[in-house]
Amino acid sequence: MISLxxxxxxxxxxxxxxxxxxxxxxxxxAEVIKVExxxxxxxxxxxILKASKFVAFNRNKKSVTVDLNREEGKxxxxxxxxxxxxFIENLDPGIVDALGFSYDQVSExxxxxxxxxxxxxxxxxxxxxxxxxxxxxxxxxxTSATGEPEPVLPNIVGLTQGRxxxxxxxxxxxxxxxxxxxxxxxxxIGAVGALMNRDRTGKGDKISVGMFESGVSLVEQHISAHAxxxxxxKHALNLRRTKDGWAMIRANRWEQFCKSFDVSxxxxxxxxxxxxxxxxxxxxxxxxxxxxxxxxxxxxxxRLTRHGLDGAALGTIEELIxxxxxxxxxxxxxxxxxxxxxxxxGQQTVMxxxxxIRASDYTxxxxxxxxAPPKLGEHTADLLRELGYSNQQIADLxxxxxx
Amino acid sequence: xxxxxxxxxxxxxTAIAGPYGGxxxxxxxAEVIKVExxxxxxNRLVADVxxxxxxxxxxxxxxxxINLRTEGGREVIQxxxxxxxxxxxxxxxxxxxxxxxxxxELAAVNPRIIVASIKGxxxxxxxxxxGNDPQTETDSGFIQPQGVKDFAHPPVRVGTPSIDITxxxxxxxxxxxxxxxxxxxxRGDHITTSLYEDNVSIMSHHIIYQSLYGRTMDRxxxxxxxxxxxxxxxxxxxxxxxxxxxxxxxxxxxxxSDERWKRFCTAFEVTVPDSVxxxxxxxxxxxxxxxxxxxxxxxxxxxxxxxxxxxxxxxMSGYGAPVYTDADxxxxxxxxxxxxxxxxxxxxxxxxxxxRRTSVGIMLPFRASYYNPxxxxxxxxxxxxxxxxxxxxxxxxxxxxxxxQELLKDKAIYQAKEEK
Numbered sequence: 104m105i106s107l108x109x110x111x112x113x114x115x116x117x118x119x120x121x122x123x124x125x126x127x128x129x130x131x132x133a134e135v136i137k138v139e140x141x142x143x144x145x146x147x148x149x150x151i152l153k154a155s156k157f158v159a160f161n162r163n164k165k166s167v168t169v170d171l172n173r174e175e176g177k178x179x180x181x182x183x184x185x186x187x188x189x190f191i192e193n194l195d196p197g198i199v200d201a202l203g204f205s206y207d208q209v210s211e212x213x214x215x216x217x218x219x220x221x222x223x224x225x226x227x228x229x230x231x232x233x234x235x236x237x238x239x240x241x242x243x244x245x246t247s248a249t250g251e252p253e254p255v256l257p258n259i260v261g262l263t264q265g266r267x268x269x270x271x272x273x274x275x276x277x278x279x280x281x282x283x284x285x286x287x288x289x290x291x292i293g294a295v296g297a298l299m300n301r302d303r304t305g306k307g308d309k310i311s312v313g314m315f316e317s318g319v320s321l322v323e324q325h326i327s328a329h330a331x332x333x334x335x336x337k338h339a340l341n342l343r344r345t346k347d348g349w350a351m352i353r354a355n356r357w358e359q360f361c362k363s364f365d366v367s368x369x370x371x372x373x374x375x376x377x378x379x380x381x382x383x384x385x386x387x388x389x390x391x392x393x394x395x396x397x398x399x400x401x402x403x404x405x406r407l408t409r410h411g412l413d414g415a416a417l418g419t420i421e422e423l424i425x426x427x428x429x430x431x432x433x434x435x436x437x438x439x440x441x442x443x444x445x446x447x448x449g450q451q452t453v454m455x456x457x458x459x460i461r462a463s464d465y466t467x468x469x470x471x472x473x474x475a476p477p478k479l480g481e482h483t484a485d486l487l488r489e490l491g492y493s494n495q496q497i498a499d500l501x502x503x504x505x506x
Numbered sequence: 507x508x509x510x511x512x513x514x515x516x517x518x519x520t521a522i523a524g525p526y527g528g529x530x531x532x533x534x535x536a537e538v539i540k541v542e543x544x545x546x547x548x549n550r551l552v553a554d555v556x557x558x559x560x561x562x563x564x565x566x567x568x569x570x571x572i573n574l575r576t577e578g579g580r581e582v583i584q585x586x587x588x589x590x591x592x593x594x595x596x597x598x599x600x601x602x603x604x605x606x607x608x609x610x611e612l613a614a615v616n617p618r619i620i621v622a623s624i625k626g627x628x629x630x631x632x633x634x635x636x637g638n639d640p641q642t643e644t645d646s647g648f649i650q651p652q653g654v655k656d657f658a659h660p661p662v663r664v665g666t667p668s669i670d671i672t673x674x675x676x677x678x679x680x681x682x683x684x685x686x687x688x689x690x691x692x693r694g695d696h697i698t699t700s701l702y703e704d705n706v707s708i709m710s711h712h713i714i715y716q717s718l719y720g721r722t723m724d725r726x727x728x729x730x731x732x733x734x735x736x737x738x739x740x741x742x743x744x745x746x747x748x749x750x751x752x753x754x755x756x757x758x759x760x761x762x763s764d765e766r767w768k769r770f771c772t773a774f775e776v777t778v779p780d781s782v783x784x785x786x787x788x789x790x791x792x793x794x795x796x797x798x799x800x801x802x803x804x805x806x807x808x809x810x811x812x813x814x815x816x817x818x819x820x821x822m823s824g825y826g827a828p829v830y831t832d833a834d835x836x837x838x839x840x841x842x843x844x845x846x847x848x849x850x851x852x853x854x855x856x857x858x859x860x861x862r863r864t865s866v867g868i869m870l871p872f873r874a875s876y877y878n879p880x881x882x883x884x885x886x887x888x889x890x891x892x893x894x895x896x897x898x899x900x901x902x903x904x905x906x907x908x909x910x911q912e913l914l915k916d917k918a919i920y921q922a923k924e925e926k
Contacts, residue, residue: 107683131683152711155718159710206875223824225873227844232824237729237758241827244835246758248665251654272659273728273735274756274829278652281668284708286871288675293872293879295682296509296534300877302689303507309875316846316871319835322666323868324522327561327850329832330866331857336832339640339663349660351644413638417661418647420716423706432630434703445718453717456710459673459703460680461628463609463696 108132110298113183114164114191115204117146120221120234120283120314121193122160124290128189129163130458136187136486137161138180139479141168141504147444147479154445161476162438162455168480168506171202175505180204182490185213189294193221196231206309216307217297219290225313234314236283237276243318245282246274248325252338286317342417343392348400349417354391356412363410364394424454433457438475480506508535508877513685516541516590517566518583518607521638522667523624523701524596525562527674531594531681532565533870533879539590539899540566541583542892544573544920556857560850560865563889570900571893571920578918580605585903588616592681596624598636609696620694622681624673628700637701639667646705651712655727673704731794732767733760735829736805738813755810759801759817759826762787766822773820774804836866845869851888855922893920 110133114125122137129135147157167183170176181204184190190209192199199205199220206218223234232238240246251272293310301307319326325336342349354360357380361371370390374380380387395403400416407414418426429435435454445451455473483506487497500506513536517528532538540563570586573579587593587607595602602608602623609621626637640663643649648669653662680697688694706713715723728735737754761770764787771778782796783789790797805813810828817826830838841847850867857865870879896919900910913919 106687127679152715155715156711159714224840225844227840229824229840235760235825237760238824238827241758241829242838244830244832245665246829247831249662251660251662272654275653275662275728276726277664278726279648279709281664281672281708285668285672285675288672288679289870289872291679292530292675293874295679296877297874299509299682299686300507306876310872312872319841319846320868320871321668321671323561324558325666325832326835326868327557327865330836331557331560331861339665342644342660351640413641415641415644417644417650419650420647420712420722423647424713424716428627428630428632429706432628434706447718451718453714456706456713458676459707460676460697460699462680462684
C-alpha cells in the first residue's frame, strides 16, 4: 500500500488550492494539522457555498486554532513546525512573511522541513497579485479556449483571429476548480520530490507553485500549436439536446453512428462519402442534432454503451451520487458532519468522493479510518499537551483567547 | 540533484494524459524510454495533435518503435519493461495483459517494479470501458454547471483536457510515493488513476452541496455585477489574411468589496447617479443592473492597456485582466520574466514541413530551492524522431547483433535512418 503515514503536515491554507494539497497528503495517510484563526474563518461559512467547499477539501484533518497575531500564538506554531515534515501555505502574498513564518525563519529552526507555498503567481512581475480564479483563467488562455462553438463559417483562416467576439456570448468562468487542483497536484509532486531528496541529503526545501503557471501548463498543447503554426484553436464541439438533457456525440465514424442510432437509409446515403460530409457540414450537424433530439438521455447512453461508440450523455449530480459503478467500487465515503461544520440542524451525512487513485492492495475505504472535517479547534488541547503545555497553561491560553 | 535521478521509466502511452505524465517523470530527472507502435504513436498520426508530441515529448532521452503484433516485438517490450523501475501505460483495459506486461506478470520477474496506469474508469462495473477526457467530463456531469447562465444554452466543455492532465499528475504522485515505500518494503506496487473518478474528485464541492441542500448549484456563467467580464474600447487587431479588424476585447474584473468599488469609481471616473445608492456590497447586489451598466460604460472607454494601467494606479493589480488568446500568452511579461516559456526545437520528421522549426514549451509550474525540476536535458536538442533509438536500446538489453538484424528484417522493430 502506498502511504505517507510517517509524515506530519501543517497547513495554513484557504479556498481550494491549499486545502486540496493538504487533502492529498491526508488521504495518503499523513497526519495533517490545519491551523486556523480562533475567530475569523471565512472558508467555513462562504456566503453562497456555505460549508460545501470546506467539507469537500478538509476531511481526514485535525483542526488547531491559534491567534498568530499574538506572541504566545506564534510560539505555538513554531513548536509545531519544529515537529513536522511539511508546511503548506497559500495565504495572499506577503502575509506569512509578515507573521514571521518565512522559509528562512522556519528552516532555521527546522532545516529538514519541506515548505510549500502556493500562490496565484510565481515570484516575478505579478508575484504580489492576489489569486482571483477568473483573472488567472483569463490570463492563462483557458477562458478563450472555453465557450460555445463559433457559428459555422466559411473556412477562412483569418476569421478565427476574432475567436471570442464570434461566439456571441461573454467569456465563461470555469465551474470546477481545475486550476487550483492542478496547482495542488504540482505542489505535492514538488514536495514528494523534496522528501525523496531529503532522504539522501538530510535537507528540506522550499517549493513555490504558481496557479497562473499551472493554468498555462494545462493549455500547453494550444500554446505549442500556436507557436508551431500560428492559428488559434477553436472551441470544442457543442453538446446536443436530447429529449430531456444533453449529450456529447460526434458523428465522425458515420457508418457506426448510423448503425447505432438506426439512421434512415436516405440520410445514410446522403452523407455516405467524406466529401459529402465535409461539404455539407452545417446540414450534417443539424441532421445529427435532430436524430439525437428525438431520444432521451438514457436511450442515448444505452445505445452508446451497447455499440461502444465514443460519446456520452450528460450526467447530473443527483445521478452521480447513486451511480452503480461508483457505488460498487465504494468511491463515496459517508462522512457525518457536526452541525457546527455543516451549519445545518442535526447531524448531516454527506457522500465524499475518494481520490481517483488505487494501489494494488489499497482498498482505501476499508483499510483506513476516515474522519469528517474537524470542528473549529477540535484538536487544540490534545496537540498543545503533546507540545508539552500543562493543563494550567492551556487553560490560560484559552482564557486569553490565544487558542 | 533531481528527485528521480537514476530511475528508469518505460512509457507505453498515447493521447494526452500519457505523454503529460511522461513529461513529468522526465522533467523530474527519470530516464524515460518511450515505446511507440510501428507507425509512431497515435499522436503522431492524428491531424493537428503534433503539438502534443512536441509539447509533452521533451526530455525523453530515447524513443523506440516496436511492432507489438509480432512475437519478436512483444518479447522486446517484455524484456525492456522488466528492467524498469516504473512501467507507465494508459492503453485500453486489457492491453497490457495482451502483451504480457500486466503488473502480475512483470512483478513475478521483478518484484520491485511499479506499474503506473491511467484508465478511463477504475476496476468495477465500468472498468472494461474505454474512456477519454471529453467523454468522462460529460458522463460524470463535471461540465453540467458550466456555461451561459440561462439553462437554454448548452453546458460548455472545458477548453483543454484538464482531466487528462490532473489524472496524469496524480499517477506520478502515486508512483513517487510507491518509490519511497519501496525503499522500506523492497516491493513495488500497481498504481491506477482514472479519468471518470478524477472528474468526481475535482467536482467534490458540487457533490457535497447536493448532499447538504438537495439541489444543484447554479451555473457559473460569466459572473455578475462587480465581478464579471466586460468589453473594452474597440481596438484594431491585425488579421492574418483579411487585413485588420476592429475588435472589442474582453477583460475580467473583480471590484466586489466596498474598498475596491470606491477605488474603481475614482480610477475610471465614474459618477453614480444620486437616484441610486451603491455604496455597500449589499446595495450593489440589489442593484446589479445599474452596477453592470455603469461598469460597462466605464470600461468601454478604455483600451486593454489603459484598463490595466488604471488598475495599477488604483493599487488593484491582479483584480482584473484581459482574456488572453494563445498568442497573448506567448508574450506575457510575467511568463517571460519567470522563464516559464522555453524554446523547443522540432524536427521536420516530427511535425509537418510547413510548421515552424521551433515550438514553445511550458516549464513545470513549480520551483524548488535545491533542485530545478525543469532544466535536465533542454540544451537545444530537438524532440526525438520515431524509432530514433531502437537499436541502441536493444543493444543495451543484450540483444545480439544478428538477432537485431533479424528483428529489423521481420519488421518487428523499426530504426529511424541515420541523419545525413
